[in-house]
Amino acid sequence: MRGAKSAKWVAGAIVVALAATACGGGGSDSKANGAKQVVMELGEPQNGLIPSNTYESEGSEVMNALFTGLVRYDEKNETQLDMAASIETKDSKVWTIKLKDGYTFHNGEPVTAQSFADAWNYGANQDNTQETNPLYNKIEGYADLNPGEGKKPATDKMKGLKVVDEKTLEVTLTAPFSAFKTMLGFNAFYPLPKAFFKDPKGFETAPIGNGMFKMDGKFVRNQQIKTVKFDKHPDAAEVKIPGVTFKIYNNQDTAYRDLLGGRVDIMDTVPLSAMTTAAKDLGDRYIQGTDSGVGYIGFPIKYNKVYAKPEIRKAISQAIDRKAITEKIFVNTRTPADDFINPLVPGYRSGACGAPCTFDPAAAKKAFDAAGGLPGNKMELGYNADGGHKDWIEAVAAQLEKNLGVDVTVKPFEQFQTILNDLGDKKYSGAFRLAWSMDYPHPENYLRPVFSEDAIEHGSNYSGYVNPQVEKFLDQGDTATTEDAAIKAYQQADDLILKDMPYIPVYFYKLNAGLSKNLKPGVRIDNMTQIDWTTVNPA
Amino acid sequence: MGRYVIRRLLQAIPVLLGATILIYCLVFLLPGDPIQALAGEKKADPNITAILREQYHLNDPLYQRYWYYISGVLTGDFGTDFTGRPVAEIMSETFPVTLNLATIAFAVEAVVGIVAGVFAALGRGKFLDNVVLLSTLLLVSVPVFVLGNVLQLVLGVKWAIAPISYDSEDMTTLILPAVVLASASLAYITRLTRTSMMETMRADYVRTATAKGLSRSRVIVRHALRNAMIPIVTFLGVDLGALMGGAIITERIFNIPGIGGTLYQAVYLRQGTTVVSIVTVLVLVYIAANLIVDLLYAVLDPRIRYA
Numbered sequence: 085m086r087g088a089k090s091a092k093w094v095a096g097a098i099v100v101a102l103a104a105t106a107c108g109g110g111g112s113d114s115k116a117n118g119a120k121q122v123v124m125e126l127g128e129p130q131n132g133l134i135p136s137n138t139y140e141s142e143g144s145e146v147m148n149a150l151f152t153g154l155v156r157y158d159e160k161n162e163t164q165l166d167m168a169a170s171i172e173t174k175d176s177k178v179w180t181i182k183l184k185d186g187y188t189f190h191n192g193e194p195v196t197a198q199s200f201a202d203a204w205n206y207g208a209n210q211d212n213t214q215e216t217n218p219l220y221n222k223i224e225g226y227a228d229l230n231p232g233e234g235k236k237p238a239t240d241k242m243k244g245l246k247v248v249d250e251k252t253l254e255v256t257l258t259a260p261f262s263a264f265k266t267m268l269g270f271n272a273f274y275p276l277p278k279a280f281f282k283d284p285k286g287f288e289t290a291p292i293g294n295g296m297f298k299m300d301g302k303f304v305r306n307q308q309i310k311t312v313k314f315d316k317h318p319d320a321a322e323v324k325i326p327g328v329t330f331k332i333y334n335n336q337d338t339a340y341r342d343l344l345g346g347r348v349d350i351m352d353t354v355p356l357s358a359m360t361t362a363a364k365d366l367g368d369r370y371i372q373g374t375d376s377g378v379g380y381i382g383f384p385i386k387y388n389k390v391y392a393k394p395e396i397r398k399a400i401s402q403a404i405d406r407k408a409i410t411e412k413i414f415v416n417t418r419t420p421a422d423d424f425i426n427p428l429v430p431g432y433r434s435g436a437c438g439a440p441c442t443f444d445p446a447a448a449k450k451a452f453d454a455a456g457g458l459p460g461n462k463m464e465l466g467y468n469a470d471g472g473h474k475d476w477i478e479a480v481a482a483q484l485e486k487n488l489g490v491d492v493t494v495k496p497f498e499q500f501q502t503i504l505n506d507l508g509d510k511k512y513s514g515a516f517r518l519a520w521s522m523d524y525p526h527p528e529n530y531l532r533p534v535f536s537e538d539a540i541e542h543g544s545n546y547s548g549y550v551n552p553q554v555e556k557f558l559d560q561g562d563t564a565t566t567e568d569a570a571i572k573a574y575q576q577a578d579d580l581i582l583k584d585m586p587y588i589p590v591y592f593y594k595l596n597a598g599l600s601k602n603l604k605p606g607v608r609i610d611n612m613t614q615i616d617w618t619t620v621n622p623a
Numbered sequence: 624m625g626r627y628v629i630r631r632l633l634q635a636i637p638v639l640l641g642a643t644i645l646i647y648c649l650v651f652l653l654p655g656d657p658i659q660a661l662a663g664e665k666k667a668d669p670n671i672t673a674i675l676r677e678q679y680h681l682n683d684p685l686y687q688r689y690w691y692y693i694s695g696v697l698t699g700d701f702g703t704d705f706t707g708r709p710v711a712e713i714m715s716e717t718f719p720v721t722l723n724l725a726t727i728a729f730a731v732e733a734v735v736g737i738v739a740g741v742f743a744a745l746g747r748g749k750f751l752d753n754v755v756l757l758s759t760l761l762l763v764s765v766p767v768f769v770l771g772n773v774l775q776l777v778l779g780v781k782w783a784i785a786p787i788s789y790d791s792e793d794m795t796t797l798i799l800p801a802v803v804l805a806s807a808s809l810a811y812i813t814r815l816t817r818t819s820m821m822e823t824m825r826a827d828y829v830r831t832a833t834a835k836g837l838s839r840s841r842v843i844v845r846h847a848l849r850n851a852m853i854p855i856v857t858f859l860g861v862d863l864g865a866l867m868g869g870a871i872i873t874e875r876i877f878n879i880p881g882i883g884g885t886l887y888q889a890v891y892l893r894q895g896t897t898v899v900s901i902v903t904v905l906v907l908v909y910i911a912a913n914l915i916v917d918l919l920y921a922v923l924d925p926r927i928r929y930a
Contacts, residue, residue, distance in 0.1 A: 128888075130661060131706050139662070213675055215661070218668040233673035305716055306880030307791050333788070334884045335875050341780050341787045470891065499655040500664045519664060544666055 119325050119622035121310075122603065124350040124615070125339040126330040128306055131215065132288020135274040136207030139215040141613060144271050145352070146309055148614040149328055150293035151274040152317070154181060154200075155265060157525055157610045161428055163266045167195070167294070169251075171268070176260035176565050181253045181268075186318045189277040190298035197253035199275035199294075201245045205229070206281070207272055208242055216272035218542065219523065222264065224256045260563040262570040263526040269612070270524045296323050296617055306332055322618040340598070349600040350620070352613055359415045362598060369599035374427050376611060377521040377593030378530070379418065381465070381480065385586055386540075386548025388513040394584050395455035398440040400463075400515075401588040402448035403487035404480055406441070410591050413476045417596060421589035424530055424578055428611040431527035431571040437582050437589060445487035452488050462491050464514025466503050469496040473517055480590070504546055518587070520544055525611045527574040532558050535581050549586035624921075627929035628914070635910045640693075642906045643899055647689050650895040657681070657705045657893035679705055692896060696903075704894040713885060713897055714904065721874070721881030723794070725866040727801035732809040733859060740816020741848060747821060755817065759810035771803045771876040788878040800877040804870055808862050815858055819851040826850070852923050860916030864909040 129143035138147050154168040165171065169182045187195040206212055208220035210230045220226050224244030229237045244256040257264065267273070275294060280287045289303040296319060297311035312327035313320060331348060333339040336355035342348040344365060354362045354370070362370050381400075383391040391397060406420035423436040439447070465481050467473040474496065481492040495514065497503045506512035522529040532539060536558055539545035554577045561573035597609055604623050608616040658675045659667050675681075680688050695702050701710035743755040762770075778785035778799065786796040823829060824847050832846045833839075871883030882901050889897035921927045 132708075139665075210670060210674055213671050213678070215667075215671075217671050230670050232670055233677055304791070305713075306885070332880070333878050334880070334888075335878055338775070338788050338876060338878045341775065345780055345783065345787055347787065498653070499660065501655045501659050505654065541669065542666065544664070 120602070121327050121329050122325045122349045122620060122622075123329045123331050123347065125336070125343070125348050125352070126309070126332050128332050128334070129303075132285075133291040133303055133309075134214070134280075134284065134287060135271040135276070136203065136212075136214040136216050138271050144612070145614060146330055147271040147274065147293075148612075149295055149297045149311055149330075149617060150291055150299070151271065151295040152187065152293075152319075153271070153274050154183075154268040156269055157612060159608065161430060161525055161611045163269065163525075166269075168268075171265050173264075174565070176262045176264070176563060177257050179255045179257070179264055180248075181255065183251045183253075184318070185251070187294050188316055189275075189279075189294050190292045190314055191277060191279055193277045193279070194250075195275050195277075195294045196250045197247045198250075199277060200253055200273070201241075201247050202278075202281065203274065203276035204245060204272075205241050206276065209237060209240060211237065212284075214272075216270075219267070219270065219272045222257045222259070222261045222267075224258045226258070260565075262562055262564045262567070263524070263528045266526040267524040296320065297328055300327060306334075308332060319618065324621050325617070328617070343598055343600050346600045346602055349602050350597070350607065350615065351599075352595070352597045352609060352615070354596040354598045356415070356417065359417060359596070362596065366598045368605040369601070369603070371595070371597040371599070371607065371609060373595040373597075373609065374419070374611075375521075375593035375595040375613065376426050376428050376525070377519055378421060378424070378426055378589060379517065379519045379591045379593070380587035380589055381515055382518050382547045382587045383515050384507050384513055384547060387507055387510065390459050391515070393455050395451055396458065397585045397588065399448045399452035399455060399488065400484060401440045401585060402442065402444055402451065403484055404588070404590065405443045405483055406590060407443065408483075409476050409479050413479055414591070417594050418591035419594060421591050424535075424581055424587075424589055425527045425574075426522065426530060426592055429522065429525045429527055429530070430567075431574055431578075433575065436575075436578065440582070440585060441589065449488055457488075458490055461489070462493070464493045464495055464512070466495045466497055466512060466514055466516040468498070468500040468503060468517075470499055476590075477517055507546070516546075518544065518546060519593075521593075527571060527578070528558070528561060531574060531577055531581065535577075535586065547586045549581075549584065551580060551584060554580050554584075624918075624929050628918070631914050631917070635907075635914075638910060639903065639906060643693060643696075643903050644689065646902050647692065647895065647899050648685065650890070650893065650898045651685055651688070653893060655893055657895065660892045661705060675705070692899065696900070701900045702896045704889070704897045705892075710896050710900045714882075714900060717880060717882045717885045717901075718904065720791075720879060721867055721870055721883065724797055724801055724804060724870055724873070724879060724881060725863065727797055728805035728808075728866050728870075729859070729863055731802055732805040732812055732862070736809045736812030737816050737848075737855065740813045741820055741843070743813065743817040744820035744824065745843070752817075755813060759813045762806045762810035765806075767803060767807065768872050768876065770806055771800075771873055774799060774803060775876060789880070791880075796877075797879070800873050800879060803876070804866060804873040808858075808866070812855060812858060815855055816851065819854050820847060823847045823851040849923055853920060856916055856919050856923065860912045860919075861909075863912045864905065867908055868905050 126145060127142040129146060130140050131137045131143065133143065133146060135147050135151060138144055152167050154166060154171065155163050156166040158164045167184055167187055169184045171179060171181050173179045183197060189195060204220055207214045207216055208226050208229045210217065223242050225242030228239050229242060231237055246254040248254050277292050279292055290299055296314055296317050298314040300310040300312045303309045309330040313323050336353060337357055339348055339351055340355050340358050343351050358365065383397055385391055410416065410418040410420055422434060422441050423432055425432045463484065465477055467477040478494055481494045484490055484492050503512065503516045520534050533543035535545055535549055535554060537550045537555060540548055557573050557577035557580065561570045561577065564570035564573055595609060595613060599605065599607055602623055604621040606619060608619040610616055658672045680691055692702060703709050739755050743752045746752050775787055779787035785799045790796045829842060829847050832842045870881055871887060874881045874883040886898060886901050921929055
């Protein structure tokens, strides 16, 4: 409770501070000549700055500035070509990627099809233990590079990657995968220059990309990553700022104060403590939108028979007042979830979940009793205590106790992993919270990695849910040759999962970003929470 | 004297070994897989996880892993964390920052604390004494995170006369954090100096010194203060370690990339080698500080001799 109290207090103090400075007026004209370096708040990237070893939001933000990928995601969340001139396929299995001219790495080396092939081969090779390794598993030959622990890969190239000529790359997948083009925007699929392979270790602090910004000096751990505009980039004319400095903060409250003080210009996550005042503090420089995360409550279907009936799971879902939780506990930094597919990706249908996600305590109680309830009228709800989940999980527990009349025991675990271990060791058999956030903006990414049979071993299907019909529709979506047909098949899979409800979708995350007075409003943040640097303009 | 120092240094070896064993076991007995911790809630790839576990000896028994670690340390190699970064590199980046912060804080609390304490003691019951007593009471009772946030908001955001966060290119940004960090100890030192000074000022030898006709300043500084320093030095010595290890809250408020934040992150991500190495160095700092304090006793009080 200490955190919440001091947070309110801090927010109040900021209002006072702002009111005081507002009288000052004056305005600064120190930057009359040309724009100054833009400072963006960043958390410490987990690994060195190698695209294929970057699988978290902070490092990805830097990668996005330093590299230009084959595709990008536009205002409508659709996939547009970026460095690729065309990406074509007839069967969703063999993809021909043609590159645009004029792109070079920051060291002058031209970006060719080989730069992509080399980078992907490196990322997929188990010997390099890159974090994004599993993302290459659709490409033919991935298995050869990943023979398993204790064995050496016999080759260092995937046979599915064929460099046809300098500007053409032909990619063959092990099986058709219609979302492949969308996937290519993720930083695992960025190209790498030859210099990387000479010194991967050095690259970690001095990466050489092909993006709009190049490194200015080295990555100073825990402090900053400084970049300047790369004038030879084909889109350089659209960049209106001299460079971006990523300033690393270990504490968003401090970063927010620096944002108000004008020492930080972009913050992609306004801290919870400032949520009630951010709109007033920032005005039209407060950016709100949807974020790709989904929060669930999961059932251990594989481990515990009492949750086997879908009717029970749906009744529990219906007894949760999502609106109260998102408004009261999350102060509108979440929105009630009504689909397994996030609103940020094509294929989302508002209200797809229907009645089970619509709060109706009377109907929920009726359905719960009709399905036989839970043995002993008892339920356990687990959460990891390290992630700020206590409040909402306790609220859910209170709602279930009130609306269904069950005794809910809330159980904290040290880490999320502990819940899974205890489930596996049969030390725990209750429900648990979890969340998922996409790797690439496609409906497939909200279904297969979470609800497919394959995801029990390789993904986040921690409930052990299996439905052969779902598998069928997912495969249908993968093999579809048009985007529309693919989305339709995924939606059919989605419908079936919503009917079975192995996880309860509770909320979608929201994007709350802020800009300083040094920048004009109107900065676009795409669905991967990455800044569209061409929309950043000095005030 | 020399033999005493050697004996103390030899005593430090089992302390250090014991500390590393204890911390090593504690960190690695925490639930949760360090490789999975890096992937967050997403499942890390089973194959890559298996390779990394083997690479970092995570499948070996604890005593064997401890042996790998400690034999590395003895040859000057602190190993790497689970993202492959050398721990020595992490420490060489973060320790100097914390050391700077702690040194400034130490200077602030020693100088301000002793001076304020002496003046309060000399003017016992007078206005200045009351001011000192009241302000130190305030400093002791306000928690560091409250003081830090208030000063940051008032001086940094509202009046804009002090920096909000640390800037590696501008050392003056460490002054406010150092004052915040020193605040509580500053209050203790002031009060300790005041009490200790008042006591010595009443001692017979001080009265003799005054009777001999020595100047007041000489009596106070050379005769009284020197003797009154013993409890203060004890406190300062222990506090140096506390300042380094306890800087975590201050470092967080002012975004200072020192050992506090690194240690927190390392515990959170189960980066065992990082935690053990940093704590080991902190233990060393404590041992060294305590030894210096003990040696200073002899300097301050001629009656104390180490054979």
